[in-house]
Amino acid sequence: MDILSLLGVIVGFAALIGGNFIEGGSWQALVNGPAALIVLGGTLGAAMLQTPMVQLKRALAIFPWVFNPPRPQFEQGLQRLVRWAVAARKEGLLGLENMAEKEPDGFARKGLQLLVDGSESEAIRRVLETDMIVGEQRDLDAAKFYESMGGYSPTIGIIGAVMGLIHVMRNLADPSELGPGIAVAFVATIYGVALANLFLLPVANKIKTCILDQSQYRELMIEGIIAIAEGENPRTIEMKLDGYLR
Known part of the structure; x- marks a missing residue:
């Protein structure tokens, strides 16, 4: 948490x-129930209209990152890379096959399998960077769902305010109807602006931060795996990638 x-x-x-x-x-x-219905329903509907189903499903799947973000273990990742480098120097790249089968991280497992298959370092880089870029863009597109809601919410709040004022103007002759109409007008504006600035936009930015952290961790894995493919000394690899540690 x-x-x-x-x-x-x-x-x-x-x-x-x-x-x-x-x-x-x-x-x-x-x-105010009517104001909440206007702002929440209108904002959600507008965001759904512009979002493909695949992105919407991904956006809902990564929402828990706001309160329970994935925390890439940079230090543990570096130590794993060093162990793989040591094993590769002692047993050759084929010695990494068992490690690849037991590796829980799918991204690192793909890199190890490419090493075991004897792929050239540039080929390994192209494959892993493509995988990283595609995954990052998929998640950034999903985060735009919350960003778009944050953009629409204040405008929908203004629409709610106008609707409330229209209700007030139509009932000027009945003072008992003025209060609820004015309440909807002002509360809808508060809902729209507050929802955007206190929740939706911060949620989008928090998810983006998590995505960038994961991409940086994958960059660490790419550089380490490439170094192993080029036969660099494990100690050199550790020193070169030490800058990724936090």
Whole structure:
């Protein structure tokens, strides 16, 4: 669990509600069903309209990264690379076959299998970099789902405000109808702006950070596997890739 993300959500919305309370308002004043329906439904519908099904499924699959992000183990990855380099120098590249079969990381396993198959270093780089770039772009496209929602949400809030004002204008002769209409108008705007800036846009940026971390870890694996393919000394490999450690 990423405590910082959870605290960020709590602090952001607590500040909004707390500020309203300090100004003399109540939390009930911020609760409005029609406004929530307009903003949430309209934002979700607009984002779904522009998002292919494959990207939508991926976006839902990676949402848990916001609160439980994948944490690439750079130090452990470097130590594995050193062990593979030592094994390759002692037993040859074929000695990595058993390690490849037991490797849980699919990306690293592919690289090891390419080593075992005797592929040239440039061929290995092309294959692994293509795999990395395609995977990164797939996840970045999925993150755009939340980014797009953050872009649409304030505008939908304004639409909700206009709808509320239209309701008010049509009922000027009935004072009892003015209050609910004005409430929808102002609360819808708050919902739209707050949802975008306190949740949706931060979610998109957090997912992008996770994606870039994974890509950097894969760059570490690529450079290490290429170094093994070129027969570099394990100690040299460790020193060269030490800069990836955090």
